[in-house]
Amino acid sequence: MSFVLIDKPRPHITLITLNRPERMNAMAFDVMVPFKEALEKVSADNGTRVVVVTGAGRGFCSGADLESPGRIPGIEGLTVSAIALRSMELLDDVIRAMRRMHQPVIGAVNGPAIGGGLCLALATDIRIAAEGAYFRAAGINNGLTASELGLSYLLPRAIGSSRAFEIMLSGRDVDAAEAERIGLVSRAVPGDKLLDECYELAERIAAFSRPGVELTKRMLWSSLDAASLTSHMDHEGLAQLFVRLTTRNFEEAIQARKENRPPEFKD
Missing domain, CATH: 3.90.226.10 (2-enoyl-CoA Hydratase; Chain A, domain 1)
Known part of the structure; x- marks a missing residue:
């Protein structure tokens, strides 16, 4: 068993x-x-x-x-x-x-x-x-x-x-x-x-971006250990920039809203 x-x-x-x-x-x-x-x-x-x-x-x-x-x-x-x-x-x-x-x-x-x-x-x-x-x-x-x-x-x-x-x-x-x-x-x-x-x-x-979801989980747990708000905001900012600059997820989300359809995040 x-x-x-x-x-x-x-x-x-x-x-x-x-x-x-x-x-x-x-x-x-x-x-x-x-x-x-x-x-x-x-x-x-x-x-x-x-x-x-x-x-x-x-x-x-x-x-x-x-x-x-x-x-x-x-x-x-x-x-x-x-x-x-x-x-x-x-x-x-x-x-x-x-x-x-x-x-x-x-x-x-x-x-x-x-x-x-x-x-x-x-x-x-x-x-x-x-x-x-x-x-x-x-x-x-x-x-x-x-x-x-x-x-x-x-x-x-x-x-x-x-x-x-x-x-x-x-x-x-x-x-x-x-x-x-x-x-x-x-x-x-x-x-x-x-x-x-x-x-x-x-x-x-699961319908959202893989790095977006994974990094959000990391940031939420990291916030519980953060020594200060400033320190945590620095980490959050880097995570947001990483997904924004290395994927076209943001552009896809905007286009999907214009076309009244669910976004298809390809990361």
Whole structure:
């Protein structure tokens, strides 16, 4: 059985599914290693313009698998301390791999996103949730810290610091309706319409210029790390000039509007 599935449901759209529904797609290493490999493979696929990530069954991802964590690769001869470091590095690399993808990543949050599952959801660029989904920073409930896999970095930037502090320190559930209200997800939709909603958004994005979309994703993430407005505006300006001067996309957009037709961006 493959714990990660790769499908192409529509042209230029790739769906990556965590496929261990009996464990609510928990983050066993047997799942996360092929998931990271799938992210890297799809990122290199020039036929893919937008990626959708979801979970099989009733859960998106239930976080760490405490009963069957799977095998950590490359740990022969290491001590417990070194094994712990390798395991965290592997999981951290999953988050970084998603952020490094050339394509925008839409998280189709079909059910609970708990602990590390919340981190996976936050690592996507856009999140759309099923109405039955919910989110929980579970570490604090387990006597640990609530912060893991970039959560204390990503969550405040998504919903603001006060809400992030409250959610992470209380360990409470955030249902889909609240998640939409506070900006944790773009919108909540009926579960049977979730993937179609994601595909329709993906098709709209895929119709635009490839460098325009890729650079916009880079600039949005870069803005979260920018030391100053001036520094970030310099980067934005260079990105805009790059696409404007090296393609005829702008001219095509103007002509298409005159002719009342969709633009055909050839980059």
